[in-house]
Amino acid sequence: MIPEKSRITQGQLMFFIVQSQVGVGILTLPHKMQESAKGGGWISVLIAGLAVQVIILILWALCRRFPSDTIYGFLPKITGKLLGNILCFLYIGYFLFSAGTVLAKFADVVGRWVLLSTPRWALLILALLTCMYLAKENLRVIARLFVISSLTIIVMVALSLCGYANANFSYIFPISEAGWGNIIKSANEALFPLVGYEAILVLYPFVEGKSGGKLKAASLGNMMITLFYTFEVFTSLVIFSPAVMPAVSEPLLYMLKGFSFQIIQRIDLIFLSVWIFVVSTAMVSWIYMATVGLGHFFHRGEHKKAVPYAICILFILAMIAQEPSVTDFYDQAIKISHYTFVVGLPLILLCFAYFMRKRGT
Amino acid sequence: MKRICFLCLVMSLLLFIAGCWDQDLLKDARLLYGGGFDFAPKGKLRVTFVIQDVPAGEQQSPKNDIISAEGDTPMDAREHADDQISRHLRSYKNRFVLIGEELAKQDIYPVLEVFYRDPKSALNARIGVAQGTAEDILSLKKVGNVLIAEEIDELIKSKEETTTVPKVTLEKIYPVMLDPGEDFVLPYLMEQGARVDVSRIAMFHNNKLTGTLSPEESSMYLLLKNSKGKEARFTQNMSSIGEMSTTEDNPQRRYDFLTFNVDKLKRKMKLKVQSGNQITVHLNLKLKVSVIEYPKDRLEKKQVVAELNKRLSKKMTDLAQKTLEHMQKARCDGLGIGRQLMAFHPRVWKQQKEEWGSNYQKVKFAPVIQVEITKQGIIN
Numbered sequence: 001m002i003p004e005k006s007r008i009t010q011g012q013l014m015f016f017i018v019q020s021q022v023g024v025g026i027l028t029l030p031h032k033m034q035e036s037a038k039g040g041g042w043i044s045v046l047i048a049g050l051a052v053q054v055i056i057l058i059l060w061a062l063c064r065r066f067p068s069d070t071i072y073g074f075l076p077k078i079t080g081k082l083l084g085n086i087l088c089f090l091y092i093g094y095f096l097f098s099a100g101t102v103l104a105k106f107a108d109v110v111g112r113w114v115l116l117s118t119p120r121w122a123l124l125i126l127a128l129l130t131c132m133y134l135a136k137e138n139l140r141v142i143a144r145l146f147v148i149s150s151l152t153i154i155v156m157v158a159l160s161l162c163g164y165a166n167a168n169f170s171y172i173f174p175i176s177e178a179g180w181g182n183i184i185k186s187a188n189e190a191l192f193p194l195v196g197y198e199a200i201l202v203l204y205p206f207v208e209g210k211s212g213g214k215l216k217a218a219s220l221g222n223m224m225i226t227l228f229y230t231f232e233v234f235t236s237l238v239i240f241s242p243a244v245m246p247a248v249s250e251p252l253l254y255m256l257k258g259f260s261f262q263i264i265q266r267i268d269l270i271f272l273s274v275w276i277f278v279v280s281t282a283m284v285s286w287i288y289m290a291t292v293g294l295g296h297f298f299h300r301g302e303h304k305k306a307v308p309y310a311i312c313i314l315f316i317l318a319m320i321a322q323e324p325s326v327t328d329f330y331d332q333a334i335k336i337s338h339y340t341f342v343v344g345l346p347l348i349l350l351c352f353a354y355f356m357r358k359r360g361t
Numbered sequence: 362m363k364r365i366c367f368l369c370l371v372m373s374l375l376l377f378i379a380g381c382w383d384q385d386l387l388k389d390a391r392l393l394y395g396g397g398f399d400f401a402p403k404g405k406l407r408v409t410f411v412i413q414d415v416p417a418g419e420q421q422s423p424k425n426d427i428i429s430a431e432g433d434t435p436m437d438a439r440e441h442a443d444d445q446i447s448r449h450l451r452s453y454k455n456r457f458v459l460i461g462e463e464l465a466k467q468d469i470y471p472v473l474e475v476f477y478r479d480p481k482s483a484l485n486a487r488i489g490v491a492q493g494t495a496e497d498i499l500s501l502k503k504v505g506n507v508l509i510a511e512e513i514d515e516l517i518k519s520k521e522e523t524t525t526v527p528k529v530t531l532e533k534i535y536p537v538m539l540d541p542g543e544d545f546v547l548p549y550l551m552e553q554g555a556r557v558d559v560s561r562i563a564m565f566h567n568n569k570l571t572g573t574l575s576p577e578e579s580s581m582y583l584l585l586k587n588s589k590g591k592e593a594r595f596t597q598n599m600s601s602i603g604e605m606s607t608t609e610d611n612p613q614r615r616y617d618f619l620t621f622n623v624d625k626l627k628r629k630m631k632l633k634v635q636s637g638n639q640i641t642v643h644l645n646l647k648l649k650v651s652v653i654e655y656p657k658d659r660l661e662k663k664q665v666v667a668e669l670n671k672r673l674s675k676k677m678t679d680l681a682q683k684t685l686e687h688m689q690k691a692r693c694d695g696l697g698i699g700r701q702l703m704a705f706h707p708r709v710w711k712q713q714k715e716e717w718g719s720n721y722q723k724v725k726f727a728p729v730i731q732v733e734i735t736k737q738g739i740i741n
Contacts, residue, residue, distance in 0.1 A: 118382040173704030241540035258484035258532025
């Protein structure tokens with residue numbers, strides 16, 4: 001049974017989803033969208049948000065059949081013990097891998113923009129120690145912090161509004177320059193910065209209330225993030241001309257670099273500091289999902305004990321990903337495993353559970 | 362006990378993570394406040410930096426140091442400059458970049474590239490073109506009682522407010538510089554006596570200097586661009602007989618001029634593509650102005666005001682026409698006509714983009730400016 005301390009409300013679920021979704025992708029997304037969809041990049045993000053909504057529906061339908069089990073609980077019930085446990089470990093691996101990729105990208109950006117000569121291991125350790133401190137707490141504490149840290153998104157939006165001083169709206173026209181086919185295709189690319197909603201697979205039984213309310217909370221969280229991302233992509237597209245975009249890999253930071261207020265000369269550094277907060281919450285969310293699984297298998301449900309060695313794995317993963325070739329490999333691997341574990345497998349499992357009439361109690 | 366040990370460990374860790382790698386102390390740095398780039402023989406670059414030294418005593422005022430060096434690239438030249446001074450040269454407080462006229466006639470992108478690549482550079486630095494060489498202007502060291510670096514920065518800033526020169530920073534021209542459908546313009550700095558004069562605009566095409574606009578035309582361009590500063594003043598000759606009465610020996614001459622300030626500006630730009638790919642740009646400007654100086658007439662009669670409105674509109678439209686002609690002659694697409702084509706007439710753009718510079722010269726501009734006097738000060 002779920003202990004009282006780990007129960008969270010539906011509102012908290014919403015913010016949990018929000019914080020898991022906003023991660024490193026936000027900085028580079030406008031650049032990638034412009035590359036493939038030109039002026040219509042912001043539409044691709046909206047389409048991606050819709051696709052995520054459909055996936056959330058699938059995940060929810062699956063979880064609803066086992067209202068008191070996390071994914072680690074219900075996988076063996078659907079597929080049998082052996083196969084179920086193997087799948088569980090694959091999921092743990094997927095969650096850890098996602099966290100590792102986020103961490104590696106985080107170190108890349110900080111190393112390129114602010115701390116130029118600080119060695120990578122120092123950046124990683126600093127980030128990981130903070131994450132560990134939060135991840136070892138019970139779910140309610142984590143969720144409460146996520147609610148508070150969602151305020152940072154408002155700050156990010158407010159800072160991006162500065163950029164409109166230099167906006168030129170004709171940069172996004174013609175919207176369909178790349179063709180609608182490409183716009184839809186690049187929605188596929190926009191899907192990855194939006195990952196994190198699969199937290200619902202683990203969190204579902206911890207949330208109070210009826211299943212309908214849970215779906216509403218998750219969808220609302222996803223909607224907020226989709227709109228936020230669309231806004232940021234749109235902002236970047238109207239500020240940088242199409243010819244400049246390929247040269248600027250973090251448009252959101254770049255556009256703020258030239259602004260200064262009376263007291264603060266470099267707004268991009270403020271933005272980056274806020275962004276670090278958001279990224280670490282996303283990492284905590286991944287770490288939590290993975291350690292719940294590890295705790296389930298090795299520590300009688302206590303995820304706390306699994307946190308230290310999970311952190312070590314992440315450190316190693318992020319240290320390996322220094323070369324561009326390795327980073328590209330990580331990106332590819334994330335794409336494939338995302339489709340497998342978040343879209344493919346749940347769909348198969350759902351069909352399976354439906355036809356076998358398997359249900360949790 | 363366990364807790365104390367843990368705390369000690371954490372405290373000792375703190376010693377190691379105090380950001381030692383990236384610290385960059387102000388006391389080890391020489392701050393660069395402005396830079397000038399000039400063309401040097403053998404294809405080299407000559408850079409001139411203004412370094413601000415703040416003396417230790419509070420009573421003393423800061424001093425400027427000027428240093429010049431040559432090199433193949435801006436960074437190479439900067440290294441050579443660094444060799445000549447104590448401590449490290451740091452550019453994150455940079456206020457402006459000046460480019461000498463000769464250098465500006467070549468592509469200026471390679472000169473500026475380093476500013477865009479360096480994460481620590483100040484992208485909000487102003488940028489301008491210097492008549493002659495940038496070194497000459499920076500070598501003034503002081504203008505009146507003001508240090509050259511401050512003077513140039515503040516001067517350009519105040520001229521931005523009076524709609525004399527465009528508000529441009531390094532960051533602002535970056536998206537325009539690489540965009541084939543738009544050209545940028547920069548303030549044009551001239552040395553006059555021992556002073557710096559900023560009243561003109563330098564026009565660029567394909568990142569190369571192609572001409573300058575007169576002070577009046579510069580303000581008109583900014584109105585056409587819909588980027589009015591806090592104020593925008595013009596003086597026009599209103600004599601009905603035309604230029605005749607303004608000959609120098611005419612004692613009544615001073616009565617003929619009217620100075621006004623543009624309070625409100627409404628701009629509409631419409632781009633039409635007719636058959637045969639003839640591009641026509643309709644520019645409709647509505648100006649609400651206040652009269653600042655006009656010794657001749659009392660402005661209480663409606664007829665007089667109406668007559669003035671009509672005449673001012675004509676004069677301003679003529680000025681706009683002249684401005685646009687000069688811009689077309691310099692091939693400077695400062696209004697972003699190519700950008701509009703790209704966005705709303707992609708097919709026409711595809712045909713014209715190869716030769717946009719000369720095609721731009723064939724664009725027809727039809728400016729119509731309506732002036733309406735709404736304020737007249739505290740006397741009629």
